[in-house]
Amino acid sequence: MPGLSFDNYQRNAYLTTKGYGTPKATSTGTTIVGCKFKGGVVIAADTRATAGPIVADKNCEKLHRLAPKIWCAGAGTAADTEMVTQLIASNLELHALSQDRQPRVITALTMLKQHLFKYQGHLGAYLIVAGVDPTGAHLLSVQAHGSTDIGKYQSLGSGSLAAMAVLETHFKEDMTKEEAMKLCADAIESGIWNDLGSGSNVDLCVMEVGKDAELHRNYLTPNVRSEKARSYKFARGTTAVLRESVREILDVEETVITFGGDAMEVDA
Amino acid sequence: MSLRIVPENNKTSSVNTTTFGQAAEHAPGLQDILRTQEGPLNMASKLNNRHPLEARIANWEQTQHDTRLETYRRVFGAGEPIKRTMELEIVDATDFKPSVLGGPDSMHRDILMNKDTTVDWEDVYKGGFESGINVKDFHTEMERKVGI
Secondary structure: OOOOOOOOHHHHHHHHHOOOOOOOOOEEOOOEEEEEEOOEEEEEEEOOEEEOOEEEEOOOOOEEEEEOOEEEEEEEEHHHHHHHHHHHHHHHHHHHHHHOOOOOHHHHHHHHHHHHHHOOOOOOEEEEEEEEEOOEEEEEEEOOOOOEEEOOEEEEOOOHHHHHHHHHHHOOOOOOHHHHHHHHHHHHHHHHHHOOOOOOOEEEEEEEOOOOOEEEEEEEOOOOOOOOOOOOOOOOOOOOOOOOOOOOOOOOOOOOOOOOOOOOOOOO | OOOOOOOOOOOOOOOOOOOOOOEOOOOOOOEOHHHHOOOOOOHHHHHOOOOHHHHHHHHHHHHHHHHHHHHHHHHHOOHHHHHHHHHHHHHHHHOOOOHHHOOOOOHHHHHHHOOOOOOOHHHHOOOOOOOHHHOOOHHHHHHHHHOO
């Protein structure tokens, strides 16, 4: 069938019974936050992608662009957030072109919500959608099953509790842009230190009414790898070649085999 | 007539041997396994152990379309859905391009279904079983279309 294919489902179920489990999809363990300020909205995310207990990507990008002034942060299965975001970004662009209007955040939200509901949560994409459009600045979030929320500050992902603690303590109405950036960065840092699924750096995106969106990739890098204490290079002459022996593993013998008959037989 | 958003979850209570494939002319009781090159059909694998989402996704567009036509019928009268269905059938009947050359162009159908400004997984992952090297050959298609 065209579209997302279910062809391998029965095969995978059979393999699982034989002991070959399905590989764990790369997940963004994640802390993502969004916060409104006076005249705009800020979203931030950490940069660690995990595959089970292993860090798959130390500096992945979780902030995706749906439209030049509408950005979303994605938690959940990395492939799902990436692909769903790109699909809806394409749809938003086509829609904006055909309507001859700037795309709106609620349009993006509705497209995402209807798409995710259709797949009943099997597309594991938990997104915080934020942006500015002709109606103003908006901060919204979507869960994988298709439910949505509106708020002045949001957090999603495995580090959402750590981030929400910071947001609840320090959020106030009508902050300045710098205050909001500091708050979001602090909330993500709280997730980085206190949650195993989040780590590495902080990415940030500021969307202000009347201005272009600013993406601050690696806005904070609190996890720079320190220089090694010693130099581990081997000095020249540490080992000389002591002994060399070459063993032939294969003995190749060539013989020519002739098939019966002089001319090539077409119909035997 | 019901207004559904989500496709119905009913499993069929009985199936024919020809439910999962076109009947063969030489053996009308079976599907044409020579043409499809799939080998003898395993009905159990087509019925059991399917992903719960598969039926939902396969029927999604049709269900949405039916609901839309049903609301038009209730608001505007029986003429609306009849006219729209007629237009779609005209397009299906007049647009013919063999699958080996890429299949019919979807522009007219897209405009009628209001999908000309949307992109979905069907446009990205176009394959199905009948794609690539498994495309229906021209003769089969023509026979089916003409009704031989």
